[in-house]
Amino acid sequence: MTATSEYSVEVRNIRKAFGSVDALRDVSLYARPGEVTAIVGDNGAGKSTLIKCISGVYKADDGEIFINGEPVSFASPEESRSHGIETVYQTLGLVEDLAIWQNLFLNREAVKGIGPFKFLDKNTMRQKSTEMLENLDVYIPSVKSRVRGLSGGQRQAVAICRATGWGSHVVIMDEPTAALGVKETAKVEALIHRLKSQGIAILLISHNFDQVLRLAEHIWVMRQGNVMAGMRAKDTNGDELVALITGASAGRK
Amino acid sequence: MKSNETTSNSSTSVEEFDASFLAKFRIRLKDPYFWADWMVVFAFLLVVIIFGAIAPTKFLTMYNLNNILIASAIPAILVIGQTFVVATAGIDLSVSSVMTLGAVTFGLAFTNGWSVLFACLFGTIAGALCGIVNGVIISKWKINDFIVTLGMLSIASGIALVLSHGSPRQVINESLSKLAIGAVGELPYLMIIALVLATIAHFALFNTRFGTHVFATGGNEDSARSMGISTVRIKIAVYTISGVLAGFAATLAVSRIGSAEPAANTALLLNSVAAVVLGGVSLFGGRGTIFGPIMATILLQSLSNGLTVVGVASYYQYISIGSVVIISAMLVRTSK
Amino acid sequence: MKFKSRILVTVVACLSASALVLASAPAGNAAVKKLTTIKIAAVVKGLDNPYFVSVKAGIVDTAKALGVKVNVQVAPGLNDDIGQTNVMDALASQNYDCYIVIPVTGNNLSAALGKVTKKGKPIINIDTPVDAASLKAAGGKITSFASTDNFAAGAAGGKAMVKLIGSGKKIALIAGLAGNITSNQRVDGFKKGAAGSTFVGPINADWDTTKALDVANQMLVANPGIDAFFAANDQMAQGVAKAIAAAGKKIPVYGVDGILDNLNLIKAGSVTASISQYPYVMGKMGVEACIIAAQGGKVPAFTVTPHMVIDKSNIDAALKTKNQTPPGGYKDPYVALIKK
Numbered sequence: 001m002t003a004t005s006e007y008s009v010e011v012r013n014i015r016k017a018f019g020s021v022d023a024l025r026d027v028s029l030y031a032r033p034g035e036v037t038a039i040v041g042d043n044g045a046g047k048s049t050l051i052k053c054i055s056g057v058y059k060a061d062d063g064e065i066f067i068n069g070e071p072v073s074f075a076s077p078e079e080s081r082s083h084g085i086e087t088v089y090q091t092l093g094l095v096e097d098l099a100i101w102q103n104l105f106l107n108r109e110a111v112k113g114i115g116p117f118k119f120l121d122k123n124t125m126r127q128k129s130t131e132m133l134e135n136l137d138v139y140i141p142s143v144k145s146r147v148r149g150l151s152g153g154q155r156q157a158v159a160i161c162r163a164t165g166w167g168s169h170v171v172i173m174d175e176p177t178a179a180l181g182v183k184e185t186a187k188v189e190a191l192i193h194r195l196k197s198q199g200i201a202i203l204l205i206s207h208n209f210d211q212v213l214r215l216a217e218h219i220w221v222m223r224q225g226n227v228m229a230g231m232r233a234k235d236t237n238g239d240e241l242v243a244l245i246t247g248a249s250a251g252r253k
Numbered sequence: 254m255k256s257n258e259t260t261s262n263s264s265t266s267v268e269e270f271d272a273s274f275l276a277k278f279r280i281r282l283k284d285p286y287f288w289a290d291w292m293v294v295f296a297f298l299l300v301v302i303i304f305g306a307i308a309p310t311k312f313l314t315m316y317n318l319n320n321i322l323i324a325s326a327i328p329a330i331l332v333i334g335q336t337f338v339v340a341t342a343g344i345d346l347s348v349s350s351v352m353t354l355g356a357v358t359f360g361l362a363f364t365n366g367w368s369v370l371f372a373c374l375f376g377t378i379a380g381a382l383c384g385i386v387n388g389v390i391i392s393k394w395k396i397n398d399f400i401v402t403l404g405m406l407s408i409a410s411g412i413a414l415v416l417s418h419g420s421p422r423q424v425i426n427e428s429l430s431k432l433a434i435g436a437v438g439e440l441p442y443l444m445i446i447a448l449v450l451a452t453i454a455h456f457a458l459f460n461t462r463f464g465t466h467v468f469a470t471g472g473n474e475d476s477a478r479s480m481g482i483s484t485v486r487i488k489i490a491v492y493t494i495s496g497v498l499a500g501f502a503a504t505l506a507v508s509r510i511g512s513a514e515p516a517a518n519t520a521l522l523l524n525s526v527a528a529v530v531l532g533g534v535s536l537f538g539g540r541g542t543i544f545g546p547i548m549a550t551i552l553l554q555s556l557s558n559g560l561t562v563v564g565v566a567s568y569y570q571y572i573s574i575g576s577v578v579i580i581s582a583m584l585v586r587t588s589k
Numbered sequence: 590m591k592f593k594s595r596i597l598v599t600v601v602a603c604l605s606a607s608a609l610v611l612a613s614a615p616a617g618n619a620a621v622k623k624l625t626t627i628k629i630a631a632v633v634k635g636l637d638n639p640y641f642v643s644v645k646a647g648i649v650d651t652a653k654a655l656g657v658k659v660n661v662q663v664a665p666g667l668n669d670d671i672g673q674t675n676v677m678d679a680l681a682s683q684n685y686d687c688y689i690v691i692p693v694t695g696n697n698l699s700a701a702l703g704k705v706t707k708k709g710k711p712i713i714n715i716d717t718p719v720d721a722a723s724l725k726a727a728g729g730k731i732t733s734f735a736s737t738d739n740f741a742a743g744a745a746g747g748k749a750m751v752k753l754i755g756s757g758k759k760i761a762l763i764a765g766l767a768g769n770i771t772s773n774q775r776v777d778g779f780k781k782g783a784a785g786s787t788f789v790g791p792i793n794a795d796w797d798t799t800k801a802l803d804v805a806n807q808m809l810v811a812n813p814g815i816d817a818f819f820a821a822n823d824q825m826a827q828g829v830a831k832a833i834a835a836a837g838k839k840i841p842v843y844g845v846d847g848i849l850d851n852l853n854l855i856k857a858g859s860v861t862a863s864i865s866q867y868p869y870v871m872g873k874m875g876v877e878a879c880i881i882a883a884q885g886g887k888v889p890a891f892t893v894t895p896h897m898v899i900d901k902s903n904i905d906a907a908l909k910t911k912n913q914t915p916p917g918g919y920k921d922p923y924v925a926l927i928k929k
Contacts, residue, residue, distance in 0.1 A: 078481045093479040095472035097539035107480045119460045316682040324675035419768025511696030511723040520669040564660040
């Protein structure tokens with residue numbers, strides 16, 4: 001985690017259009033290591049498009065992305081992942097009928113064998129999975145359990161665990177607690193605190209202002225494909241965020 | 254069944270899991286997947302017990318067992334391919350007519366002086382081509398699998414008729430007929446071939462990255478894709494496997510019936526779909542075994558054999574086999 | 590309706606016959622087997638086709654009348670060659686005194702029949718011949734073969750039609766499944782019998798009524814001058830009759846087989862004639878030949894079962910016997926050889 005820049009991830013002047021619709025007009029923002037950086041905004045403000053550009057799902061029409069100060073360009077999610085950027089989508093990206101360990105190692109399976117005959121190294125994967133999950137505060141029955149039998153919080157924990165278990169230093173989370181109850185939300189927030197303490201930069205998308213103010217160090221407000229404002233969380237409050245999001249306030253950069 | 258080696262829905266930790274065999278077994282019994290997977294074995298035992306009680310001297314002979322195993326071999330090979338496809342939440346309705354095309358191309362090659370081995374290879378390649386076409390159209394152009402393979406069902410049988418001019422080609426070859434009726438002990442050669450293929454398929458599904466990706470594609474295609482799995486490539490692969498196996502099974506079919514027949518045999522298609530479902534493979538994808546469908550194939554053939562040797566009139570056989578398929582499918586469902 | 594009740598009768602008869610098979614004790618070793626101790630297995634094809642239902646009725650009725658036991662089985666699926674092979678395999682391993690077979694294809698039963706011959710049991714082949722080369726390769730031997738002469742039946746139909754419409758007319762031909770031997774023989778025979786006529790087709794309608802209806806429609810549109818139709822089986826003839834009626838025409842249509850449905854249509858006038866083939870007699874002869882062979886008697890190696898053109902002139906006589914046997918009787922070389 002030796003950053004050559006102050007920012008783990010920085011985007012400059014990103015533009016992205018779908019046909020005649022400008023989803024991102026001119027977006028510049030950054031996230032520091034060991035901090036939660038929240039992106040807030042109304043539906044259609046461009047948050048999802050932005051994170052998809054960072055995670056390599058979309059390719060921006062224009063603009064630059066820097067990882068630890070280094071300019072990068074992603075043609076696919078794998079390339080983004082290989083730069084240490086992991087994304088936990090709202091849908092989590094888990095396969096319910098596979099076991100937890102299979103999900104944790106999905107498309108990263110450990111194999112052993114010679115030449116073209118490579119077989120899964122199940123023991124290694126199960127053992128490593130158990131280790132990965134041990135760090136969580138969330139109770140997980142056994143790595144052999146199928147994801148189908150897990151609660152929403154447990155699933156979120158598995159998905160976050162997968163995102164952070166591969167030496168990643170930027171984790172993007174899209175509404176990680178939207179589908180969770182109070183208790184489970186608290187657990188996931190605790191997990192986010194823990195990641196932060198490990199020096200990981202967390203990009204958080206959330207509609208929940210209380211949560212944003214509780215978790216985030218830095219907040220970016222987006223509206224209609226533009227970044228309206230960016231400020232330290234301690235310098236703002238819910239009312240100001242609402243005003244910025246709805247456009248009642250012009251914003252400050 | 255074998256997937257339970259790796260997965261369990263019990264709420265026991267890993268340490269406890271290794272406590273004792275008995276505890277392990279108890280956990281297994283609580284897993285609904287266990288019942289779905291073993292249902293077919295119980296159904297098979299039930300069939301054996303019933304026919305064994307009605308007609309012990311007719312049904313429970315080694316000779317008759319041999320008959321059942323021979324009869325199961327070709328449908329078993331087709332069902333392996335179908336299992337791969339269904340595991341990705343697809344379906345291959347073209348298996349029987351692809352097999353017919355494989356048989357016709359085999360016959361064409363053989364009667365033109367090719368060796369059995371090369372003729373078999375030729376038939377297998379024909380099957381593979383059908384599978385690739387199915388897979389590419391379904392995955393790349395995102396056309397419904399039902400429609401594409403139904404179309405291929407028609408196309409493959411049409412090509413078979415064109416190539417054969419509609420008439421069967423007799424294939425008389427000593428090694429082929431030995432293959433059809435020979436056995437090691439009581440295990441027919443044909444079944445040995447099927448079991449070898451089943452073992453390879455089992456390893457591919459449960460012990461390779463490919464197998465995991467097949468289940469991931471079927472279980473949740475979006476998730477699989479978001480993890481960087483090329484679901485397109487996986488789908489092309491499973492339809493190709495199905496085509497290859499159907500093309501290969503054609504050689505065994507030719508060895509059994511002594512000619513390359515251009516008429517499609519739809520009974521094999523129905524069998525392959527029924528056996529996959531009875532074998533506990535979810536039609537919605539993501540879950541399944543090789544053992545289950547193979548066992549279900551043997552179950553269906555035992556039933557058919559038992560009804561025949563006991564002397565139940567054919568009309569009633571249709572009814573009883575259909576009922577068993579539906580009832581078993583219901584049991585599999587409720588046990589989930 | 591009559592036809593449906595026939596199926597029911599057949600099923601009941603077959604069930605009772607199977608029940609007898611179940612209850613039967615192992616056969617005794619008398620010098621000449623008593624009829625009541627003889628057990629016959631029959632493997633026929635395609636009970637979706639009334640023709641084979643009729644064969645089966647002939648087998649079951651005759652076995653009942655003579656007091657022998659019979660187990661009649663078909664392939665589990667339609668046109669299911671491998672399925673029929675499985676059924677034959679299963680029965681070959683059982684202790685029957687004689688086997689009656691109609692193979693789905695020429696070759697699919699050969700290997701199993703080899704096993705039967707090796708056990709020293711006689712095989713009576715009816716209708717579709719078992720291919721000689723593949724049977725020889727499997728070490729099998731057919732004791733007796735009884736079948737219709739499809740070429741001769743076709744020829745008889747051709748002659749009768751020319752007699753009806755005159756020579757030099759335009760006749761449309763509708764064949765069964767592409768490449769099917771029976772279909773080819775019937776069509777070729779018909780062409781010979783009706784030599785001097787112009788032929789349209791043959792077009793394949795896969796033995797199917799609906800397909801024949803469509804095919805006949807297309808032929809009528811393409812060739813308005815068609816004077817008559819010949820269909821290679823009765824079910825297709827029925828389809829053709831519908832097409833002709835729909836086109837508002839009145840031209841003769843001939844079928845082959847003499848199934849009851851079609852005879853009713855001949856009586857009603859929508860189908861002109863059918864070259865009747867008496868599958869019932871074929872089934873009957875199969876059982877008779879089986880009994881002779883099981884009793885150790887000498888069976889004629891080959892018998893041609895009768896055919897007859899059924900039209901307005903003899904339709905009433907034919908309907909009286911439900912067309913199970915030809916009006917005016919027929920030659921049965923077997924019946925006298927059975928030792929009662």
